[in-house]
Amino acid sequence: MKKFKLRTSSEDETFQLGFRFAELVNSSPGLVKNFILTGDLGCGKTIFVKGFLSSFEFLKSEVTSPTFIILKRFETADRNIYHIDLYRLNSPGEIEGIGIYDFLEEDNAISLIEWGEKLNYNSDNSVKVVFNWIDEELRDITVEAENDIFKIIEKRLST
């Protein structure tokens, strides 16, 4: 696992970061399958997902918090994108009980999982994004991924 840190200084920048990750996924099909999003409440996880999905032409207003419903499916022409939120789930049994592995392993699908650290799931094509609250506006964001993915992400995000 390799990691690098970046900082966003507004909600809009976190949104843009999500958008850029979606572009990266689109330019390298099959590279990343899951995004494990970690960070406290109000740190920008859902905003990141809004930015990600905006690249697939889903409106900001269409992407609302899935906390209550746990899972929302967004269908694009060639794949399903799952916006999942494990905030209300605790035990591994509960998490398994929602059928999560079926979604994570679905062909061609991409999952973005808020509170994803609750899921003990290791896969070579997962990217971990950790959001840290600094103050009202600033967020430190750490991106972790396996070597091959990491190189591509680093290259794309540093430009």
Place this chain on the structure above:
Amino acid sequence: MIVIGIETSCDDTSFAVVEDGYKIRANIISSQTIHSKYGGVVPELASREHIKNISYVFEKGMKAAKITLKDVDGIAVTNRPGLIVSLLVGLNFAKGLAYAGRIPLIGVNHTLGHIYSNHLSKSEPEFPYIGFILSGGHTILCKVHNYTTIEVIGTTRDDAIGEAFDKISKFMGFGYPGGPIIDKLSKSGNPNSIKFPRPRFKDKSLDFSYSGLKTAVLNYYRKNPDTSKADIAASFQKTAIDILIINLKRYLEKENVSRLSITGGVSANSYLRKTMTEFSKNNNIKLFIPSHELCTDNAAMIAGLGTRLLEEGKKDTLKLDAYSRGIK
């Protein structure tokens, strides 16, 4: 006409028996009965919990209503929106009953079901009217034209109002569900002690947003951990309800409203009930809010709405499917 209702869209497994669309003969909600039965909190989000509960709530409800399957004229079941694996438990149970008893089956939208909870009474609102659906998953202001047609006036762009209550409660170290906890805590706090921001949209939309408020409250708590939690709770609660009132006022500037319905779990909140009662009185609006039991997720509202759909001649086959999304 006796219709049974089955609801497994989210946390609760619920079963109800409703006569003629409004007389509740039984309304069993798992979290209210089974938790106390086992003397603890049973996690219910997993579909396997619904599987464990469903026969129990069914048998208990049939017994309470003193009926057998032979007396049942219709089976109503929530088939959208919700967590698919959970919805499927209720749906398949309903299909099994429908097949075994040759009883008509009807799929019901959970969100429209909430609206129907104000019709489970003889003094129901006359169509059309304005409705709020406020819960852990919804924040909708709409015009209700009939049992199945609503026109959305505004909806949340991020978090639902009930979700903000839950998350703030948990963040301050209190439990779940946060609605009743914040409600109770707020009674000893000053609602005007902290000024939290209200969302503003550049367009003239009557949409809602609770993510900004949630984040502002959490930020305040992070920076001022010594402030009275009751003051934070009361100030948050007031702002959360103000956001609803602001949009309602803006709607009233253009449209005439004489009947207002509020449904969904958040309609159990005492501050909301008080504020909305005063507001309605001052604006000559007749207000409809269900009893506490019918505010939260329940199968009586599903059976009630199912009755109306069956009366209209609607019916589903055993091919009926479940869907995660319904109304935004």
